[in-house]
Amino acid sequence: HFLPLADTRRNQRLLANWQALYGTLQAQRGHVDPARLHCRAALDYLTAEDWLAVLLCHCILARIAMDAGDLVEAQSLLDHSLELARRQGSHESEVLVNVDR
Numbered sequence: 217h218f219l220p221l222a223d224t225r226r227n228q229r230l231l232a233n234w235q236a237l238y239g240t241l242q243a244q245r246g247h248v249d250p251a252r253l254h255c256r257a258a259l260d261y262l263t264a265e266d267w268l269a270v271l272l273c274h275c276i277l278a279r280i281a282m283d284a285g286d287l288v289e290a291q292s293l294l295d296h297s298l299e300l301a302r303r304q305g306s307h308e309s310e311v312l313v314n315v316d317r
Contacts, residue, residue, distance in 0.1 A: 275316055294313055
């Protein structure tokens with residue numbers, strides 16, 4: 217059984233991390249609207265501790281923006297993702313972001 221966490225903030229973060237993963241899955245399946253919806257909703261509750269989920273959402277939203285022809289939005293999201301990866305010292309994440317650029 218899944219039980220909500222007693223701490224409201226931790227529960228929101230847990231659900232936001234789930235939404236980030238679910239949004240990514242939806243994007244991989246080609247379901248753009250649910251992917252956008254879940255990733256944007258996740259970003260409202262993710263914290264600095266959830267930097268990898270934030271990066272994931274930004275990369276997914278950037279790909280969606282590229283597909284829609286919104287290159288300015290895509291570039292902004294990827295720039296933010298690259299900055300985040302560098303701040304965390306994650307060379308692996310930095311490489312993955314650069315692949316999308």
